[in-house]
Amino acid sequence: MHIVVCIKQVPDSREIRIDPVTNTLVRQGVPAIVNYYDLHGLEEALRFKDEMGARVTVVSMGPPSAEKALRQCISMGADEAVLVSDRGFAGADTLATSYVIALTVTKVATEMEPVDMVFCGKQTLDGDTGQVGPGVACRLDYEQMTYVEKVVELNPGERTVTVHRHLEDGVEVVKTKLPVLITVLTELNKPRRASLPGVLRAAKYKPIVWSTNDFPDIDRAKIGLKGSPTIVSKTWVPEPRKVNTEMIAADGVDALSAALIDRLWNTDLPTRLGWA
């Protein structure tokens, strides 16, 4: 069983602020982290390493500084890490990214061992699209299982996997055949901390680094900015909500609530909510 985990190093978007004067993103001091959904994918892969001796390879596309994120995965227990890094990949949208990641998984499968499963986070913190996972599955012609909150059973003999897919109104129990690409939710598990031997190994570990030259058949029209059909034409900071706040004051909670209810029933809310 060979499992590939796709990870991305991202700025922690929760820490990004808008400069109130210039209305631009303040990126300074924003920590670079492993997209935390991806860590849940890694944890699930490591669970299968513990349970059935699966081999776990982590792959990432990004700048050389993303080696740090890959070393974190090694410290948690991943066997190998591959960084695909090239200026030519810069500016990629989800379509161009999925092309390079799929090429990478294919190369990993050819040079190391055939791949049975790929885990991705459900989306990234900086892009928030959730489109790269399905894109990679599609290009690899793997079965695609998105928004998985539980892997119920992995049967290496039958080469099947049964998962719980999270939907708005419930859970779908789905069984499919390997190879499969699974995108995961945080409900799946709790990522482990790095072990001491893991930390020691990670400190000395050098990820395998591939550039475009390592992919002889790569179609350069499909990578980076050139290979990206979407462009950002404009960004702006939304206007803050402008309201004239009415502060309601009255003696005692009953009078207060009555005053509030009167105000609410004086709006069009009762009509629009079907209360009228």
Next chain:
Amino acid sequence: MEAEQVTGVDAAAGQPAASAKPRREKIVIDAPDFSDYNGIMIVVEQRAGAAKKVSWQLLGEGRKLAQKLNTELMAVVIGSDVGALAQEAIYRGADKVYLCDSEELRDYRTRPYSQICLHVIATAKPEIVLIGATYWGRDLAGAIATHLPTGLTADCTQLDVDENRLLLASRPAFSEKMLATIMCKQYKPQMATARSGVFLELPRDPSRTGAIIPVPAQMSADEIATEVLAFLEQTERVNLEDAEIIVAGGRGLGGPEPFALLQDLADALGGAVGASRPAVDAGWIGHDHQVGQTGSTVRPKLYFAIGISGAVQHVVGMQHSDVIVAINRDPDAPIFKVANFGIVGDLFSIIPAITKAVQERRQLPFAVAATAKEAVAATAG
């Protein structure tokens, strides 16, 4: 191809088109001709014959875009025994519906559904394809866009078209702190998934007529590796993004127990319970309830912010609510700046009183009787 498209590539590289020398890139020369792509297509999501709200909302928005482009609005309905839904899509604004109705399609599975959509897109050649940004829609759209291939913008909250008939798909970025408009200039169809609860559905009009075009399934049962074993419905699951009313609590609640008070108020109003990140991080309530940041972005008609100070991360997640009521002990809490109505005071006594007042007011006989009496008095006078 043409110089115009070369300029498009340069603009994509972030260079001002006027100062940039046209560079002849291979990809531009090879760009296929999409000039016969016309019309807007909505892929309708359904389970057991019931459509998701977002699908009708997108037909409503699609109708607007179709009028601007002077083109037709198409829908795709896929499932088992869903003929009535195709008719319904016409009542909801579609001019033409592609219907793929087959027993094997009862459950959604990526491959057979995406193959049908690809077949319909190849046949009908729409210039724009819109799908709800649900778990279902994001799964399907990602597969379709990669196969075509074309550009796909996720999770849009604003849609428009420009003078060149290009789709302007706008979406929140960086945890809702910014908005970005995304374009796909050289490929068709231009694809986007769009959020539920943002766009308005049209009033259902049973006098509308349109064509229903049957489409054959594209895969046989034995070609499909995936099998849906069961669907476990979870009615108690909170779905804040579709909620019309949200009663949310924050750090000011001081612990998990007061959320019961909020639940009572939510029940009286017919709403759902939300929470700010500190309350979720403290473990007082589950992550499904979180509004803002890594949680949901909501647009209910009525939002109660109770014991929530109003940090920007929370506000970006709820500021598009129609009416906001803030209740906080601290008169200087920033939440009051975005609220329509504010009450300074102790939530533990105020919330049960509001709940009681709502219950009384919603038991219509009392309110109607009072109004009726006034009306009678006015007439008599």
